[in-house]
Amino acid sequence: MEKTQIISRVRAFISRHDLLSPGETLVVGISGGADSVCLLYLLLELQKELAIKLHLAHLDHQLRGTDSAADAGYVADLARRLNVPATIEKRDVAAYKEKCHCSLEEAARQARHKFFAHVAVQAGAQKVALGHTRDDQVETILMHVLRGSGTLGLRGLEPLRKEPDTVTIIRPLLEVTREETTFFCSARHIEARSDASNFSLAFLRNRLRLELLPCLRKYNPGVDHALLHLAEISSADTAFIEENARRIWKKIAREEQEAVYLDKNTLLQLPVAMQRQLLKMAIASVLGNTRDIEIKHIESIRQLALGQTGKHLSLPHKLVCRSSYREIAFFRSSCPLLPWPCPFSPLPEETVIKIPGETVLPGWRIMSSIIPKQIANSIGPFVAELNYDKAGNKLLVRRRRPGDRFQPLGMSTTKKLQDFMVDVKIPLHWREYVPLVCSHEHILWVAGWRIDERYKITADTRQILRLEFSETS
Numbered sequence: 329m330e331k332t333q334i335i336s337r338v339r340a341f342i343s344r345h346d347l348l349s350p351g352e353t354l355v356v357g358i359s360g361g362a363d364s365v366c367l368l369y370l371l372l373e374l375q376k377e378l379a380i381k382l383h384l385a386h387l388d389h390q391l392r393g394t395d396s397a398a399d400a401g402y403v404a405d406l407a408r409r410l411n412v413p414a415t416i417e418k419r420d421v422a423a424y425k426e427k428c429h430c431s432l433e434e435a436a437r438q439a440r441h442k443f444f445a446h447v448a449v450q451a452g453a454q455k456v457a458l459g460h461t462r463d464d465q466v467e468t469i470l471m472h473v474l475r476g477s478g479t480l481g482l483r484g485l486e487p488l489r490k491e492p493d494t495v496t497i498i499r500p501l502l503e504v505t506r507e508e509t510t511f512f513c514s515a516r517h518i519e520a521r522s523d524a525s526n527f528s529l530a531f532l533r534n535r536l537r538l539e540l541l542p543c544l545r546k547y548n549p550g551v552d553h554a555l556l557h558l559a560e561i562s563s564a565d566t567a568f569i570e571e572n573a574r575r576i577w578k579k580i581a582r583e584e585q586e587a588v589y590l591d592k593n594t595l596l597q598l599p600v601a602m603q604r605q606l607l608k609m610a611i612a613s614v615l616g617n618t619r620d621i622e623i624k625h626i627e628s629i630r631q632l633a634l635g636q637t638g639k640h641l642s643l644p645h646k647l648v649c650r651s652s653y654r655e656i657a658f659f660r661s662s663c664p665l666l667p668w669p670c671p672f673s674p675l676p677e678e679t680v681i682k683i684p685g686e687t688v689l690p691g692w693r694i695m696s697s698i699i700p701k702q703i704a705n706s707i708g709p710f711v712a713e714l715n716y717d718k719a720g721n722k723l724l725v726r727r728r729r730p731g732d733r734f735q736p737l738g739m740s741t742t743k744k745l746q747d748f749m750v751d752v753k754i755p756l757h758w759r760e761y762v763p764l765v766c767s768h769e770h771i772l773w774v775a776g777w778r779i780d781e782r783y784k785i786t787a788d789t790r791q792i793l794r795l796e797f798s799e800t801s
Contacts, residue, residue, distance in 0.1 A: 334512055335370055337503060341503055345487040345488055347500060348380055350378065352380055352454060354371070355383050355444060355448050356383070356385065357385050360399040360403055360406075361521055361523055362513045363506065365459075365518060367459040382413075383447065384403065385456070386400055387417060388416070388419070389436050390419065390420050391432075396418075399523075400416050404416055421435050421436050421439050424439055433532070433533070444456045444495060455495070457499070460485050461504050462504060462552075462556070463552075464502075465484050466556060468484045468485050469481075470536055470541065476623050478626065479566055483559050483562045486499070572602065573602060573605040576598070576606065579591075581609075581613075588614055590610055591654065592633050592651065592656050604623075604626050614647060619645075621644060625643050629649050633651060635651070639752070639753070647660060648660070653776065670755070670761055671799075673691025675690065676690065677726060679724060681723045681725055681795070682696065683721040687725075689725065691799065691800060693797070693798050693799075694796070694797055696796075698716055698792070699713075701785065710796065710797040712794070712795045713795075714772055714779060714784070714793045715785055715786065717789060717791060719767065719772055719783050723765055723766065723767055728746075728762065731744075732744070732746075734774065735781045735782055736780070737784055738781065745774070749762070752777055762776065763775040
């Protein structure tokens, strides 16, 4: 591959993705390897045409002893020979790993990005160029597949990505292969550095490159193309969902005191794909990104929204999700939140429930219906389906009373209502307002939390009583 062809392709890639603007300063991350060195020389050849200034940045991770120091020396000498300003620093990545309780790969990545952001500020730059290639893209997509990152992760590395620390990462070599960067350096008689850690099977990315991908190519020699095609499809689909999600965000979200709140009822009425995207946006709003957030975490939040009010989830990077009747809150565990205001209106002493039919009381509308067993489809914390054969049609709704007991679903004995409310973490100032659906003998349902074991649907159930509480203004 002639170098002019590589230059032409990189020039076209930069233009197509609008990666650079005339007059700006660009920080170029240089490890010393063939990929980043190739990127530097290509940008130098395009520098006058693009009307940009370059500033090199190299971080010594202090992980490979004299080899790390030699890499830093190589970059310093390269900057002097090419007459390009450079910032070369070092960080104790191993110590950072212990402090942050993450993998060595993740610690190194975080340290690099913080360093690049710092250099960009010092150099007056808004963007940092990295030498990720087509091969890096294939490996990243496969890694995301294995980690279960969902559709968003399938699009892999992006040509341009705004990071939460205000620096923008660009990747001009995403359509250039690793073989081509090596050839470019060899043809120019450039002796790039070789990092022995790139062959260590201790790192997941290396195992994918050295073991898994060669194996997959035996099954499908075109697996690299297949993964890249998958990324293209995912990128287009995700862009469409993101565009629509941004319009909905203004209606469904509010941001206060380092926390984000999503209107739960509106969220649950949206298509599942849109729910997932909005949840990711809420997470990104709090954390700055969705790194380490996998599809299993998103599904757990969706189940939280469908489940009992008052529960919470602890997720990566000290993210907490908490569910109330109306909203899901996203915040860091260190964020001081005030007690959640009670969403329920005061209840009258007793209100008879019209079965079937509609019952209205302060703050609530109760819809009741008797349905065949085969169409049971309970959904949401304020919907219950009970055994009508046992519950009957003489029910009422009331607030709690001293000495109340019931048998929570799944338990073999009764329990004090007070103890149940403590166990499921219903806030103290909410407990007087929680609606209880009762017969004259038992509590059948602590609305929003649990039905009574004795009134669940069984194999012998013939008809089902469906009760649905909805909020009124």
